[in-house]
Amino acid sequence: xxxxxxxxxxxxxxxxxxxxxxxxxxxxxxxxxxxxxxxxxxxxxxxxxxxxxxxxxxxxxxxxxxxxxxxxxxxxxxxxxxxxxxxxxxxxxxxxxxxxxxxxxxxxxxxxxxxxxxxxxxxxxxxxxxxxxxxxxxxxxxxxxxxxxxxxxxxxxxxxxxxxxxxxxxxxxxxxxxxxxxxxxxxxxxxxxxxxxxxxxxxxxxxxxxxxxxxxxxxxxxxxxxxxxxxxxxxxxxxxxxxxxxxxxxxxxxxxxxxxxxxxxxxxxxxxx
Amino acid sequence: xxxxxxxxxxxxxxxxxxxxxxxxxxxxxxxxxxxxxxxxxxxxxxxxxxxxxxxxxxxxxxxxxxxxxxxxxxxxxxxxxxxxxxxxxxxxxxxxxxxxxxxxxxxxxxxxxxxxxxxxxxxxxxxxxxxxxxxxxxxxxxxxxxxxxxxxxxxxxxxxxxxxxxxxxxxxxxxxxxxxxxxxxxxxxxxxxxxxxxxxxxxxxxxxxxxxxxxxxxxxxxxxxxxxxxxxxxxxxxxxxxxxxxxxxxxxxxxxxxxxxxxxxxxxxxxxxxxxxxxxxxxxxxxxxxxxxxxxxxxxxxxxxxxxxxxxxxxxxxxxxxxxxxxxxxxxxxxxxxxxxxxxxxxxxxxxx
Numbered sequence: 003x004x005x006x007x008x009x010x011x012x013x014x015x016x017x018x019x020x021x022x023x024x025x026x027x028x029x030x031x032x033x034x035x036x037x038x039x040x041x042x043x044x045x046x047x048x049x050x051x052x053x054x055x056x057x058x059x060x061x062x063x064x065x066x067x068x069x070x071x072x073x074x075x076x077x078x079x080x081x082x083x084x085x086x087x088x089x090x091x092x093x094x095x096x097x098x099x100x101x102x103x104x105x106x107x108x109x110x111x112x113x114x115x116x117x118x119x120x121x122x123x124x125x126x127x128x129x130x131x132x133x134x135x136x137x138x139x140x141x142x143x144x145x146x147x148x149x150x151x152x153x154x155x156x157x158x159x160x161x162x163x164x165x166x167x168x169x170x171x172x173x174x175x176x177x178x179x180x181x182x183x184x185x186x187x188x189x190x191x192x193x194x195x196x197x198x199x200x201x202x203x204x205x206x207x208x209x210x211x212x213x214x215x216x217x218x219x220x221x222x223x224x225x226x227x228x229x230x231x232x233x234x235x236x237x238x239x240x241x242x243x244x245x246x247x248x249x250x251x252x253x254x255x256x257x258x259x260x261x262x263x264x265x266x267x268x269x270x271x272x273x274x275x
Numbered sequence: 276x277x278x279x280x281x282x283x284x285x286x287x288x289x290x291x292x293x294x295x296x297x298x299x300x301x302x303x304x305x306x307x308x309x310x311x312x313x314x315x316x317x318x319x320x321x322x323x324x325x326x327x328x329x330x331x332x333x334x335x336x337x338x339x340x341x342x343x344x345x346x347x348x349x350x351x352x353x354x355x356x357x358x359x360x361x362x363x364x365x366x367x368x369x370x371x372x373x374x375x376x377x378x379x380x381x382x383x384x385x386x387x388x389x390x391x392x393x394x395x396x397x398x399x400x401x402x403x404x405x406x407x408x409x410x411x412x413x414x415x416x417x418x419x420x421x422x423x424x425x426x427x428x429x430x431x432x433x434x435x436x437x438x439x440x441x442x443x444x445x446x447x448x449x450x451x452x453x454x455x456x457x458x459x460x461x462x463x464x465x466x467x468x469x470x471x472x473x474x475x476x477x478x479x480x481x482x483x484x485x486x487x488x489x490x491x492x493x494x495x496x497x498x499x500x501x502x503x504x505x506x507x508x509x510x511x512x513x514x515x516x517x518x519x520x521x522x523x524x525x526x527x528x529x530x531x532x533x534x535x536x537x538x539x540x541x542x543x544x545x546x547x548x549x550x551x552x553x554x555x556x557x558x559x560x561x562x563x564x565x566x567x568x569x570x571x572x573x574x575x576x577x578x579x580x581x582x583x584x585x586x587x588x589x590x591x592x593x594x595x596x597x598x599x600x601x602x603x604x605x606x607x608x609x610x611x612x613x614x615x616x617x618x619x620x621x622x623x624x625x626x627x628x
Contacts, residue, residue, distance in 0.1 A: 007368070011399040019396065023387050026428070102348045103383040108371035109400050271288065272349050 007109040013117055020120040034123035038082075042075055042127050046134070060202035062234075067200075068138035069234040074198050074226050075131035077162045082124035085167045088116050089174040096177045099272050112263050116171055142234060151233055158229035158245070161252040165225050168255035169193065171263060178266035197222040200230075221251035278452055278484040279322035279345065284354035286340050287313040314340040316508040317354060322486065324451075327478050329499035329516075330488040333596040337508040338488040342454045345486070346376045358452055372401060374452040375445035379460035382441055384429045390440040391425040394447060401448035408447065415443040418473055435466030442470070446477070455487040459494055471497045492589045506596065516588065524591045527565050529558045531572065532580035539576060554579075559586075 024031045049071065053064040062070060092115055095101040104114050139147070173189060196216050201223045204213035216223040228248040231241060292308040293300070315337040322328050330338045343349045345356060347363035347370070356363060361370035384393040398408045416422040419439040429437060438458060445453070455474075459467040475498055478485055489495055495502060496516060504512035504519070512519060529546065533539075533554045542548050545568050546560035560568050565583060572578070 006402070008399055008402055011402075012396065015392075015396045015399050019385060019388055019392050022392065023385070026387060099381060100383075102343070102346075102376070102378070102381065105348050105366065106346055106371060106374075106376055107400050108368040111366075114400075268350065270349065272343055 009109070009113060012109065012114075016117055017120055021122055023119075024122045031123050034121075035126035038124060039126045039130055042130055046071060060200055060205075062200050062202075063142070065138040065141040065143075066234040068134055069142070070200060070226065070230040072131045072135040072138065073159065073162075073230040073233070075127045075134070076159050077166065077225060077229075078194075079124050079127035079131065080159075080163045081166045081170070083121050083128075084163075085116060085170055086124070087119045087121045089170045091119065092171075092174040093177040096270070101178075101270065102272055105267070105270070111267060112171070112260065116167070139233065145234070145236060147233070148237060151237060154245075155229055155233045158232055158248060161248055162225035162229060164252050165221055165255045166194065166197075168259035169220060169222065172259040175259075175263045175266040178270050193220065193222060197225050197227075201227045217247075221247075221255060224248050224251045276324050277321050278324040278326070278359060279320065279486070280355075280357045281318055281320040281341075281345075282355045283317045283319065284315060284341070284344060284356050285313070285317050285352045286315040286337075286344060286349065287311050287352045313508050315344065315351075318505070318508070318510050320503065320510065320513070322484060324484055325482040326501060327485045327487070327499045329495040329502045330486060330505060331495065331502055331592065332488075332505040336505045338505055339456055340508075341505070342376065342456050342486065342488065346374065346454055347371070348376075372448065373450055374454065375448070375450040376454045377441055377445045377456065377458055379438065379455075379457035382429070382437060384437070384440055384444060386430050387428055389426045390421075390429055390432075390444070393429075393440075393444055394425075397444055397447050403448055411447055411449065412443065415446055418476065419443060419469070435462050435469070438462060438466070438470065439473075442473070449481070451483055453483055453485045455485060455489075457489055458487070459489060459491055467491065467493065474498055492592065496588070504592075504595070519595075520585045520588060520591050523595050524562070524586050526559050526561050526586065528584045528586055529560050529565070529568065529572075530580075530582045530584070531556045531558070531576075531578055534577045534579040537577060545572060 046068075049067060052059075053067070057063065059067065092101070095104070095115075101115070104111050107114055139145070170190060196212070201213055201217070204210065204216075204223075213223060224244070224247065228244055232245070235241075288311070289309045290312050291303070292310045293303060318337075318341070330341065332338050340349070344351050345358055345363050347366045350364035359370065359373055361367055361373075363370065384390055385396075394408075394412055397403070398405070403411070413422070416425065419442065421436060421439045421443070424432060424436055424440070429440065432440065442458070458474075459470055462470070471494055474485070474487075477483075478498075485498075487494065487499065500515060502512070502514065502516050502519065503510055512522065514522075526546075528549070533556070536554050538551070538553050538556065542551070542556055542558065546558040546564075549557040549559055551557075569581075569583070572581070
């Protein structure tokens with residue numbers, strides 16, 4: 003027996019088991035995929051309507067904004083597939099005492115709790131996003147993609163996913179203190195709502211403080227804006243600080259959420275037998 | 276060598292004192308009163324490697340809390356514990372690789388998947404070599420006779436079958452210490468018996484250390500030589516199963532078979548009459564008076580048969596538990612119960628009848 007758990011092996015088993023499970027409930031799987039995809043497509047329709055009345059919003063033209071939406075869909079579908087079901091379940095596991103079993107395993111508890119279940123149906127939007135991206139990017143006027151843009155785009159998407167994951171797992175971990183935290187999902191929705199728009203729209207008396215709050219305190223504006231800008235706009239030094247900040251924000255969020263999670267586990271009290 | 280060492284281990288919970296009624300609930304939103312509940316009060320316990328020890332006690336006595344402390348699921352309020360040389364609540368991987376916890380009331384297998392898939396997950400988490408994993412799994416499934424159910428979703432298994440799968444999952448990594456929290460709860464007699472048989476065999480074969488809590492005296496009688504009774508968070512007895520009767524029961528059961536239907540009508544003067552079915556009678560007699568009663572019975576009556584027995588263990592323990600609950604309401608400590616207060620209280624109550 004080796005002394006280090008095989009994280010990749012465990013992850014792949016989670017991937018496999020979740021797939022087997024999702025396939026068992028085939029109808030549910032199809033309905034899930036279909037409903038989340040149609041919701042996103044309707045959303046897209048709404049912006050098509052909006053762009054009938056204006057050529058651009060805060061500097062984002064129609065196709066640039068479509069790329070922005072595609073980025074949102076990439077990030078959200080990944081978060082929903084890998085982390086959302088687990089964060090939701092954590093609250094339940096705390097209430098029922100199911101977390102006990104996770105604590106017994108000779109493997110990092112946060113890893114185990116965060117990736118246990120993968121919701122394959124949420125990946126449907128990932129493919130819609132792919133189509134939208136390939137449709138929109140060539141239609142952006144005057145954009146010539148460089149090698150760096152193509153390379154860094156997925157990296158920053160991944161960083162965005164990690165930031166959202168951090169916020170989510172920190173929120174979910176609070177249910178260890180609170181005993182129950184069912185408003186997790188609602189709160190999540192309120193917060194991520196802000197991330198779905200270009201950060202330039204947050205201006206003025208209300209907008210500026212909001213932008214600062216959601217950039218520096220809870221860095222969710224970075225999540226979509228950095229990768230979207232990276233691929234939809236020509237590279238410019240003016241915005242390189244944002245790219246650097248993206249890295250800092252990701253590391254900061256991960257460390258912060260790790261700290262919250264560990265603190266919470268320490269005060270875990272388990273449910274009665 | 277001691278596998279488990281516990282010194283002055285304590286765990287108390289802060290519980291929100293909820294009052295009845297809507298107004299009280301509203302007040303509770305702003306101002307909460309908390310009450311400290313001591314689940315485990317400074318217990319000491321040593322368990323040797325290879326021992327099979329039963330934890331008995333009424334509901335809420337602190338058995339499960341102790342097991343959870345020893346498996347590192349919760350951390351204590353005070354005191355120390357070492358299992359296999361590790362402090363459990365530090366949750367070191369080196370420790371977590373060497374023990375397992377099975378809870379009869381909770382399941383860790385994936386509900387919608389065949390048990391086989393959960394086993395594979397354990398193979399990866401504990402990093403068991405594949406050959407060894409297959410060998411151990413087949414061996415356990417053979418012993419428990421569940422090999423044919425490996426491919427069936429866990430939700431479709433019966434309670435007994437599921438428990439066997441839970442046990443298999445817990446033993447795949449060949450733990451040195453096993454904590455069992457009511458593993459036979461809710462099972463029928465046959466399933467209970469099968470699990471007992473398995474545990475007995477496995478423990479003797481592997482010489483692992485097992486701590487078992489159970490409500491079924493049969494589990495305990497079949498499996499454990501050593502019994503620890505815990506009540507109100509304190510250990511009030513530690514010894515053999517038979518010793519419980521000596522220590523906590525103040526009486527014996529006297530069975531008499533009278534010849535030629537000459538059953539006397541004044542049997543009550545010898546002790547409490549439990550049952551009369553002519554020509555048989557069963558009496559409960561104070562332990563201290565048994566020889567005196569015997570000689571007097573033999574002198575005055577013609578008997579075909581006579582026997583003196585200890586009361587059934589289950590009765591003694593049930594009595595002990597109900598007394599410890601009453602005593603705690605009256606404010607007596609477990610110390611007093613342990614020192615035999617309980618015996619005199621029990622006896623005097625009975626003689627008042």
